[in-house]
Amino acid sequence: MDTMSLFFLGIVFLVTIKIVSTWWGNRGNPPGPSALPFIGHLHLISSTFARDLANLAQRYGPVIFLRFGARPVVVVSTPAAVEECFSKNDVPLANRPQLLAGKCLGDNYNNLGWAPHGPHWRSLRRFVNTDLFSVNRLNFYAALREPEVNVFVKDLYRRALGGQREVKLRKEFIDVISNCLLAMLIGKRYYGADLDGSEEARQFRQNIEDFNHFILTPALGDFLPLFRGIDSIWLARKMKAFAKRRDSFMQKVIEERRRNMQEKGSEAKTKCVLDALLINQSTDPDFYSDKNLRGILDALISAGVDTVLNSLEWSLALLIKNPDVLDKVSEEIDTNVGLDRMIQESDVPKLPTLNNVINESLRMYPPAPLAIPHEAAEDCVIGGYRVRKGTMIMVNIYAIHMDPKLWEDPASFKPERFNAAEDVKGGLKWLAFGHGRRSCPGANLALRELAMVLGNLIHCFEWSAVGGHEKLDMNMNPGFFLARDRPLVAAFEPRQAMIDVLSQL
Numbered sequence: 001m002d003t004m005s006l007f008f009l010g011i012v013f014l015v016t017i018k019i020v021s022t023w024w025g026n027r028g029n030p031p032g033p034s035a036l037p038f039i040g041h042l043h044l045i046s047s048t049f050a051r052d053l054a055n056l057a058q059r060y061g062p063v064i065f066l067r068f069g070a071r072p073v074v075v076v077s078t079p080a081a082v083e084e085c086f087s088k089n090d091v092p093l094a095n096r097p098q099l100l101a102g103k104c105l106g107d108n109y110n111n112l113g114w115a116p117h118g119p120h121w122r123s124l125r126r127f128v129n130t131d132l133f134s135v136n137r138l139n140f141y142a143a144l145r146e147p148e149v150n151v152f153v154k155d156l157y158r159r160a161l162g163g164q165r166e167v168k169l170r171k172e173f174i175d176v177i178s179n180c181l182l183a184m185l186i187g188k189r190y191y192g193a194d195l196d197g198s199e200e201a202r203q204f205r206q207n208i209e210d211f212n213h214f215i216l217t218p219a220l221g222d223f224l225p226l227f228r229g230i231d232s233i234w235l236a237r238k239m240k241a242f243a244k245r246r247d248s249f250m251q252k253v254i255e256e257r258r259r260n261m262q263e264k265g266s267e268a269k270t271k272c273v274l275d276a277l278l279i280n281q282s283t284d285p286d287f288y289s290d291k292n293l294r295g296i297l298d299a300l301i302s303a304g305v306d307t308v309l310n311s312l313e314w315s316l317a318l319l320i321k322n323p324d325v326l327d328k329v330s331e332e333i334d335t336n337v338g339l340d341r342m343i344q345e346s347d348v349p350k351l352p353t354l355n356n357v358i359n360e361s362l363r364m365y366p367p368a369p370l371a372i373p374h375e376a377a378e379d380c381v382i383g384g385y386r387v388r389k390g391t392m393i394m395v396n397i398y399a400i401h402m403d404p405k406l407w408e409d410p411a412s413f414k415p416e417r418f419n420a421a422e423d424v425k426g427g428l429k430w431l432a433f434g435h436g437r438r439s440c441p442g443a444n445l446a447l448r449e450l451a452m453v454l455g456n457l458i459h460c461f462e463w464s465a466v467g468g469h470e471k472l473d474m475n476m477n478p479g480f481f482l483a484r485d486r487p488l489v490a491a492f493e494p495r496q497a498m499i500d501v502l503s504q505l
């Protein structure tokens with residue numbers, strides 16, 4: 001045989017080996033669209049990703065297999081598949097993928113959102129569940145959040161008195177939600193025009209902007225190992241420098257609070273979450289180290305603002321688009337709260353229509369439409385298919401919330417479908433906060449904040465769409481976070497019946 005024939009024979013042999021090994025490696029995988037060489041399905045990631053995946057689920061079924069570069073991915077899109085993942089396989093699927101952002105911005109996978117399932121993560125969750133998000137603690141911290149909502153309403157009223165009739169609410173929502181969270185967590189406020197000249201506030205706001213920038217910057221090395229070297233030279237260095245700046249900022253906040261507690265001695269009272277953390281530090285200094293304190297605060301601050309703010313924008317836009325529902329909510333508040341005061345958190349359970357609106361808005365526009373990815377710690381079976389250890393698991397919440405087999409007329413705004421909210425939310429068809437042991441710990445806080453801000457906006461002002469409610473656009477950007485395509489701009493006026501309350505704020 002001549003050299004040329006040997007060469008071609010060699011090529012045919014290698015190609016055959018490759019085809020057989022790919023087939024062998026993929027056997028038992030869930031179905032899915034064919035992958036491109038090298039990048040797999042990375043080309044599918046776009047600003048309409050959640051919607052595109054919902055379309056793929058129509059074609060390939062509730063459990064789909066994709067490959068993001070070298071990383072195997074399984075996407076589940078029905079309540080039954082979610083049940084299998086996070087009830088039956090809850091522990092094996094309770095890990096997070098180890099992405100560059102978790103290493104550089106999540107304290108080397110140590111903070112709450114990134115930590116692998118295990119004793120460290122369990123201790124973090126225990127702290128937030130009992131000392132922060134339990135009903136008692138949320139009630140206790142309500143006194144810190146309520147004044148922030150008043151400041152927000154007062155500012156809008158002041159603007160209306162100054163002749164302003166239209167408002168782009170995104171920045172205002174960032175201010176109020178951030179201040180509510182910061183008041184609870186560290187006893188500080190960094191947002192609002194009155195703080196524009198503060199260097200401390202400027203640094204904090206910059207840190208948040210930098211974080212949001214880095215978390216949305218794709219690290220190619222997470223999916224294509226060839227690029228890991230480039231990521232570590234460029235992106236990882238920038239992320240680590242930012243994390244250092246953020247750490248030194250938060251350390252100063254911790255020192256200040258510690259000094260404050262030491263000066264007060266036995267007189268010191270727990271005012272915010274950081275106080276509770278510092279008290280725990282004296283009895284368990286290893287777990288409640290300053291490093292872990294910074295991690296807990298950073299994890300909550302980074303997860304607790306954008307989700308709520310996007311949901312506020314959608315909820316108010318839906319109400320403006322549906323003036324009859326807006327009137328109904330307003331009447332309900334007048335009847336149950338009265339016209340002589342603002343809504344307080346203790347009023348919220350008495351306002352079922354308002355709560356229905358929030359649930360329906362979270363159904364139609366879930367702020368985290370693909371939840372946060374999980375990772376399989378061991379081989380398991382989902383929907384009869386084999387899912388290998390190391391596979392990234394994504395839940396398409398958006399697809400489930402928009403499935404006509406689960407929801408009648410899913411594209412229509414019908415808050416009354418939540419009249420028996422607990423029954424409707426059961427059965428894993430309403431998943432705005434995820435499901436299982438890694439589901440959102442901040443869900444109850446988020447629901448309270450949404451009701452307080454939205455409820456008081458409706459109670460104190462008349463709202464309408466600039467140019468008529470039919471024209472209000474509801475275009476969305478359903479990528480990893482479901483935001484409005486364009487920020488909401490609304491026309492507003494103080495309610496005459498509430499002028500006395502507003503002028504006393």
Ligand code: HEM
Nearest residue numbers: 113303304307308367368371372433434438439440442446
């Ligand atoms: C409307 C508002 C919110 C929505 C829709 C939302 C949704 C979610 C979802 C879908 C997950 C992932 C669940 C999973 O992995 O299966 C999550 C995780 C998380 N959320 Fe939220 N969230 C909201 C507000 C908040 C708030 C206010 C906080 C805290 C202040 C918070 C803190 C967290 C944390 C720390 C995690 C990670 C938990 C872990 O990995 O153990 N979220 N959230």
